[in-house]
Amino acid sequence: MATAAVSPIVPPVHAQWNLPRRGRAGILALILTETAFFSIFVAAYVFYIGKSLSPPYPRDVLSPPIVNTICLLSSSITIVLAVRALRAGHTRVFGLWWLVTFMLGLEFLAGTAAEWYGLIYHDHLTISTNLFGTTFYSLVGLHAMHVTIGLIMILVVMLLTAGGHLSRRYAEHTEMLSWYWHFVDAVWVVVFTTVYVIGR
């Protein structure tokens, strides 16, 4: 460093400084911790498969909710279409796809409610009946709770849209909501496989 003594050392110039956006990191962290939460309930379900001491057993009372699953999974597509429309500035198209997403989610909840009604009143399976009831209602119920939370947030955005408060600059926010919704869908794939395929 012979030159250092003569001329002052000039620090390098930072050409550009780009960091990830806060919303994205935050929602990914939330999804990570929720994944850990769900995996414990899935582990409990798998651990207790076939360990119920009394009927009803899963293969006697469960049938795969195909329509529900199709509705929930396709709502992931419609929410992407909605966000894409908002990014392009088409607020009306956004509102339409957003409404479709909401209806699909609502159908899923209604389907779950119908399934539970049948299980409780027809098959006499409650959370305290046996281990199957315990693990089934807690796992599926936990997922349904997340669907409900997602639907409430979607409803809030829908009301804001109807009030004309939504514009292109909120595309990022709605996209973050859509990431949560995708997560809820992905969890359903795991729950469906565990409960209706492996566990039956």
Add this chain to the structure above:
Amino acid sequence: MEQEIALSAREQAELPLLGRLHEWVVTVDHKRLGLMYIGGGLLFFVVAGLQAVMMRLQLAVPDNHLVPPQVFNRFLTMHGTAMVFLVGMPILTGYFNYLVPLMVGARDLAFPRLNSFGFWLWFFGALLLYFSYIGGDGLYGAGSAPDVGWFAYAPLTERAFSRGNSTDYWILSIFLTSVGSTATAVNIITTAFCMRCRGMTLGKMPVVVWLAVVVAFMMLLALPPLSAAQVMLLLDRFAGAHFFDTQAGGSALLWQHFFWIFGHPEVYILVIPVFGFASEIIPVFSRKVIFGYQVMVAASIAIAFISMGVWAHHMFAVGMTPAGNAFFATSTMLVAVPTGIKIFNWIGTIWGGKIRLRVPMLFSLAFLFQFMIAGLTGIMLAVAPFDWQLTDTYFVVAHFHYVLIGAIVFMIFAASYYWFPKATGRMLNERLGQVHFWLFLIGFHLTFDPLHFAGIHGMPRRIYTYQPGRGLEGLNLIASIGAVIQALAVLVFVINVVYSLAWGEEAGPDPWDAWTLEWSTASPPPEYNFAVEPEVYSRRPLWDLKHPDDPDWLYE
């Protein structure tokens, strides 16, 4: 603009007392929330510490009748639960709250309102635990505070065996404080990844911030299993579910797995932050750069990974398969490798340095020795047959108190002496600090060194008394005397804090001649932290500023 801010700061100072308190309640400032976390944690530290002293007094002599057995069970449950969830977690997240934005050159955490939400969730969750002393009776008149032990094994926690509501308070309190910690974890990760000042690449982040990120990831992954298990237990107790109900085919063992999947990483959630403090304090007081920055960070990440796969070493005694025992014994011993690397790096940092033996450094040196002994007894307990002999004895109690007090509490005190000037603008008194250090060191060793031997002699943990003539009297008496000395040391610390807040020496912005960004702003920092957003070129931005002719970035 700056003048306006300064004016409003002065106006705040002139508010009446009620108004100033209101400011603290509605604040979203990371520094105030951090201080409230630390203050709340210290409050519970005193309460839960006094409960420990009561237990030690009861055990001082055989066949003692000072504390009745039921009260003793409540004390040990409350002491354990409070020290983990109401003391360790909040104090360390409080430090992260305070330090992370300052160290990365940001003006606040990424989500300030989420931060405030997390704090109040923690605060009321914490109150709930101690409220059980008043409200735990429920409708049954059965017991007050929870008495099921801090890991609350099933099926003792089921309705049939734990009547009344004391266990419910335990469940809800831990659930709420965990959610609060999760909020902090999300905030720390987002802040570290998205809000670093210009020039601070990931490789230039201070070690404390790196370890904060590691701990935050561990919180995201390890706290949910506990929360999930608490939800299951609540369903068992209130909805008639059978998760841990052995009479309906449920498994008591499952609770142990879920609890320790959380419980073991939790130990590292508590100890990795203090690794960060040590990696900050030891270089500053040795006047050298941290030895092996990259290896230090990598070793911490390795510890975090391995710690996720060691949980069943808490369960050797339940009778797992030989393969299970072998796996968990091996993975547990594996932790010693990255931990050893860290200890060597700290020694490498001290080696050849110009050591300044101020109070933070004294605590750090004690930490080094005690943490190493704690690690060695940990390896002993990782040997499954040895663990069968010593599980649930005072040897285990002595081992984990060596980690929790010998490492964590010692480094929390070091960090308190180190960052107190930054947070308050005044130095903690050095002489009182020396008295505090030596009293605490002597008290700690008097208490926990003999307890190792009491455990090897066969003294089980969680008993309220023991019989004379079994070789335990002397060891227990010494341990109890040590506990009283530790309490005196903490009293000296409290006096020091109160005295120094009023009459302490003015600190100035950089009393230790340190190198990270928090020392570049005033003490205490203004609400906006930095008037001009800083720009950094190396891991020691303040070194570069103080030595423009020989900056660090030439060599990094």
